[in-house]
Amino acid sequence: MFAFTETKPSGTGKPESVFISWLLWQPRGADLAVEALKEVRKLARYEGGDPDVARLKALFASLAGADGRLH
Incomplete structure (x- = not known):
């Protein structure tokens, strides 16, 4: 299992590419x-402030058909 220790965007790839x-x-x-x-649900654990993670989570939530906030 990986743990995020940085709070800055990683810059390793765009959320859309992932x-x-x-x-x-x-x-x-x-x-x-x-x-x-x-x-x-996996990404919810890593929502510390990285805008890339937040964007990726939003993309998945959109595909999941979320109308509201997902936990």
Whole structure:
């Protein structure tokens, strides 16, 4: 398990690039909304202030069909 120790943006990749890569690696027939919700829950642990993490979480939440705030 990885732990984030930096509060500054990592600069290693754009959240959109990570999101697209994740989409491309999903198996055929996968329920993308369900899988995206799993990612939202994982990312909720790392929401310390990194805008890249917040943006990535928002992308997954959008795919999951979230109308409100996800925990």
